Amino acid sequence: MTSTSHARNPVGAAAPAPAATSARSKVAVVRTTPETVVEDVGRAMRLADYESALVKDAATLLKVNISWQHYYPACSTTPWQLDGVISALKGDGYGDLIPAHNGTVVVDPHEGAASNKHDVVEAKHGLESVFLDYPPVKWVPYAPRARMLVLDGIFPEGIHIPEMFVGKNIVHLPTMKTHVFTTITGAMKNAFGGLLNYRRHWTHSVIHETLVDLLSIQREIHPGIFAVTDGSFVGDGPGPRAMRWHVKNIILASADQVAIDAVQAKMMGFDPMSIGFIRLAHEMGLGNGDVDRIEVVGEDISEVNWRLRSSENTFASRGQKLIYWGPLKPLENALLRSPIVPWAFLASNLYHNGYWLRMVGRNRVRAAMKTGWGRLFESY
Numbered sequence: 601m602t603s604t605s606h607a608r609n610p611v612g613a614a615a616p617a618p619a620a621t622s623a624r625s626k627v628a629v630v631r632t633t634p635e636t637v638v639e640d641v642g643r644a645m646r647l648a649d650y651e652s653a654l655v656k657d658a659a660t661l662l663k664v665n666i667s668w669q670h671y672y673p674a675c676s677t678t679p680w681q682l683d684g685v686i687s688a689l690k691g692d693g694y695g696d697l698i699p700a701h702n703g704t705v706v707v708d709p710h711e712g713a714a715s716n717k718h719d720v721v722e723a724k725h726g727l728e729s730v731f732l733d734y735p736p737v738k739w740v741p742y743a744p745r746a747r748m749l750v751l752d753g754i755f756p757e758g759i760h761i762p763e764m765f766v767g768k769n770i771v772h773l774p775t776m777k778t779h780v781f782t783t784i785t786g787a788m789k790n791a792f793g794g795l796l797n798y799r800r801h802w803t804h805s806v807i808h809e810t811l812v813d814l815l816s817i818q819r820e821i822h823p824g825i826f827a828v829t830d831g832s833f834v835g836d837g838p839g840p841r842a843m844r845w846h847v848k849n850i851i852l853a854s855a856d857q858v859a860i861d862a863v864q865a866k867m868m869g870f871d872p873m874s875i876g877f878i879r880l881a882h883e884m885g886l887g888n889g890d891v892d893r894i895e896v897v898g899e900d901i902s903e904v905n906w907r908l909r910s911s912e913n914t915f916a917s918r919g920q921k922l923i924y925w926g927p928l929k930p931l932e933n934a935l936l937r938s939p940i941v942p943w944a945f946l947a948s949n950l951y952h953n954g955y956w957l958r959m960v961g962r963n964r965v966r967a968a969m970k971t972g973w974g975r976l977f978e979s980y
Contacts (some may be wrong), residue, residue, distance in 0.1 A: 614622070624644065624888070624895050625854065625856035625859035625893070626649060626855075626859075626887040627852060627854040627856070627860050627894055627895070627896050627897070628644040628647035628852065628854065628892070628897050629850060629851075629852055629896055629901055630644040630647065630850070630851045630853075630899065631849055631900040632832065633849060633972070634832075634975065635830065637680045637773075637976070638683075638684040638687055639684070640684070641680070641683075641685055641688060641851055641853075642684055642687060642688035642691065644828065644852065644853035645685070645688050645828060645853045646688070646713060646879075646895050647898055648826075648853040648855065650688075650826050650855065651692060653826050653855035654694065654826055655769055655823040656693060656773070658696075658768055658769050658823050659695075659696035659697075659767075659768045660689060660696065660768060660769040660771060660824075661699075661700045661765065661768050662682065662697060662698065662699045662700060662771050662773060663717055663771065663772045663793075663794050663807065664676075664677045664682065664701050664713070665677045665773055665774050665793070665813045665972055666701060666702070666707060666709050666713065666716065666793075667707070667710065667785075667839075667840040668841050669706060669712040670712075670715055670957060671715045671716050671965065672841060672957075672964075673833035673845035673964070673965065673968040673973070673974075674775050674776065674833040674839075674843060674845050675775065675835065675839075675841060675843070677775065677830070677833075678773070678775065678832060678833075678977070679717040679720060679980045680830075680832070680976060681775075681828060681832075681851075682699070682718055682722075682773060683980075684828070685771055685828050687725075692975075698728075698729070698730060699718065699722050699727055699730070700729065700730050701718070701729055701731050701732065702731070702733060703731065703732075703733045704793065704800070713729065717980040721980065730799075732762050732794060737762050737764060738763045739760040739762055740760060740783055741760055742759050742760065742761045744815065744820060745819065745820055746819075749806075749810075749812055749840065749875070750803065750806045750809040751810060751814075754802055754803055754806070755799075755802075760797060761817065765821055767823065768822065768823075770794075770818065770822045770823070770825055770826070771828065772825075772826070772827040772828070773790070773827075773829075774787050774789065774829050774830070775829065775830045775831070775834075775835065776829055776830065776834045776864055776867075777834065777835030777840055778835055778838070778840075778843065778909070779839045779840055779910065780839065780887050780912075780913055782807055782811070782875070782877060783870055783874075783875045784864060784865050784918075786827075786829055786864045786865075787854075787860050787861050788811045788812075788814070788815055788859040788861050788877055789811060789877075790827070791811070791818055792810070795814050795817060795818070796810075796814070797864075808875075808876030808877040809876075809877075811881075811949065812877055812880045812884060814858060815858070815881055816884075816886065818857075819886065821939075823856060825855065826854070826855050827852075827854055827857055827860050828852070829853070829860060830851060831848045831851065831864075831867075832851075833845045833847060833968065833973055834846050834847075834848040835867070836908040837908075837909060837912050841952055841961075842961070845964065845968055846908075847971055847972075848906070850867070850899075856894075857886075857887055858878060858881045858886060858888055859887055859888040859889070859933050860888025861875075861877075861878055862878050862888065862891055862894065863891060865878065866891050866894040866901065866904070866905075867901055868906050869907040869908050870910070872890075872891060874892065907961070920978070
């Protein structure tokens with residue numbers, strides 16, 4: 601990877617921008633088991649030539665995904681995924697590794713880091729994590745060099761990002777799952793929690809364009825970008841929380857955030873170019889969304905189609921879609937950007953934590969704990 605331009609960060613330093621995507625991008629697809637997964641994560645990273653993507657003399661952020669403060673299969677970064685990435689980086693001479701967690705208006709990241717055993721893995725490796733929505737992390741104005749599709753209009757007072765992100769590599773740690781707003785959620789969606797603060801829900805009505813804007817910003821501020829996607833459990837249905845889980849035993853890795861999401865989408869049974877953020881990013885030259893132009897190394901996925909579904913809704917997501925794209929659209933500002941907005945957060949919590957987890961989710965978690973992956977989770 602070569603650097604041809606530099607981006608000015610909020611405090612005047614410069615970080616090299618990754619080069620434009622080549623004609624063919626590489627995505628590693630590795631089959632794994634609970635017994636070998638930590639080593640398999642490293643194998644996937646090396647098959648995808650991760651050392652050519654990440655600058656060795658820069659600090660490296662490990663962008664953990666916490667979609668729920670409770671443990672639920674396929675929902676959040678797995679402990680073995682985090683363990684494998686840290687082990688590979690340390691083994692190959694990368695220092696100054698920083699796990700980064702973000703909260704949301706409905707998810708407590710401190711509770712999530714404990715419930716998903718991220719804190720256990722970080723302690724094992726002697727790493728100190730940061731929680732992006734809490735002091736001492738400072739959020740500062742950032743003026744992107746790239747043309748924004750929507751973010752400058754949504755935040756006319758200016759786009760703010762964590763100051764500590766600038767000049768550091770980033771490794772995204774998503775899981776393979778469906779999403780009620782974006783069909784799938786993967787590497788590109790994982791930046792949503794890191795680069796936008798608690799008002800990120802303002803962007804849900806234009807979520808596909810938002811993810812493309814965030815990838816443009818990432819390419820300006822990070823000297824290296826990489827992703828390792830966990831598909832030990834895969835989520836199907838109204839994600840990212842109220843899903844059915846399936847054991848799929850797969851790890852993906854790539855330096856191309858668009859390509860890894862495209863391969864994930866293809867394996868899950870979706871046409872990648874029918875998914876807005878993949879198509880837009882591909883058309884803007886931010887990565888490769890055309891699976892025919894992606895070099896897949898490791899497993900042969902040519903016949904893989906898990907036929908997963910993302911068109912289902914929960915009670916909560918059905919109401920949100922009425923606000924974002926339905927007859928309640930004229931009330932969006934009043935309902936989601938005014939002092940009465942806590943009603944929406946309360947409704948989501950009551951549904952997911954009060955009803956769905958108790959009536960449906962806990963039985964599914966208990967069943968998952970009887971699998972090899974469940975036993976591995978409990979061993980951490």
